[in-house]
Amino acid sequence: MGIERRPLREQIREELLLRLDRGDFAAGTDINEAALAAELGVSRTPLREALITLAGEGVLESNQGRGFRFAPVSRKEFRELCEIVAALETLALRLSDPAYLRRVAPELLALARGFPDAVAERQVIERHDDEWHDLLLSGCPNERLLDLITSVKAGMRRYTHLLAGDDAPLERAAAEHCRIAEHLAEGDLPAAAEALRDNWVNGMERMLSRIPAP
Amino acid sequence: MGIERRPLREQIREELLLRLDRGDFAAGTDINEAALAAELGVSRTPLREALITLAGEGVLESNQGRGFRFAPVSRKEFRELCEIVAALETLALRLSDPAYLRRVAPELLALARGFPDAVAERQVIERHDDEWHDLLLSGCPNERLLDLITSVKAGMRRYTHLLAGDDAPLERAAAEHCRIAEHLAEGDLPAAAEALRDNWVNGMERMLSRIPAP
DNA sequence: ACTAAGAATTCTGCATACAAAATATTACAT
């Protein structure tokens, strides 16, 4: 039975991202290292290591002498992140083997169709969406690109909890996922890539109004 | 007189990248934290923080229990990185204001033309190339994208020293830069973006043969 | 001489300690 043998900093990073999804931290909030470390039951050292990693991913900001804080959210930044992820994911799709994509298309379609039925809590649905995109890109041979996408998406997690309580956006996303899967089933990769970009642009539009004005 | 007031971890990170450019570290080499910290005249704490940052950028790898090491180089990874940066830079160019680009085109052209004349050492030339690309993208309003490009390029620094002693690739790069600048001067942004992608693809080809086989 | 077990050493990962910077509080003058 494999006991947990991973660096504390990684576990801490994931725990913080999870709490971020839950909306535990307001954007712009300062982090008190000692208090947070005590709450997590670890020392400041691995906590700081996790904070530095998250700062590198854009989740946190750091200012000399005054520590870390959750980076403030803004429509501008969210738009920027969507532009980036859209470009990276379409690149990943274009680099994938068309035959492989056609093979996983049915599974992608099934997942997308079973999407709104799942009456799970929002947090589970978010994870579900991530897994769908992961499967979509699982055939991309560019490993560095996949890592980078994961990292950039971590920077977007500050925004996910803003969708709380509204299912409409998720249903529309599911419909778009179906469209993408159908294009893949037909072997029309360019159309799928275009639909994927639309998915990000639309998702961005749906979110923008929920982001508080600066 | 503003004295140096930045976190040690950032200064350490830059120093390590500089030494990497000089070819001080062989790919795959394990890092001895205590020895390196002593050499740099700092304690292990900020050094480790810098190492964690570099690991996040792909410069280093970390394995539980056996610390950090410089990630091994490979043709596959270099190709992957080039694909990524090419996509990101062309995106940045497409997002830029065409009027601004036309305005800086002359400066870009002049810099590119003065390129091979500079008989400076290779390391300076590399930095020169970086600055040219920075200027090219300086009109991109997507700040997150610019940060991301910088970060991904840090991950490519493990490869730059492999160009040591050969000016031919740099001269060809200069010619390509001229081409890009000329397209911008004409206001033909799509052509410039295409030339920029070619620049990365060609640069990749030039480099590939120099990367030792795995 | 080669292998394997085990001891000794080295090194990492995490915790704690300390100094300096930033922030909060108090005292006082206006």
Next chain:
DNA sequence: ATGTAATATTTTGTATGCAGAATTCTTAGT
């Protein structure tokens, strides 16, 4: 009451300490 200077407190940034894992060295046995 308000602003300000002096002081106390908090908090970060860096250094040091320590336990355990990984590695190297030693040596006994074949």
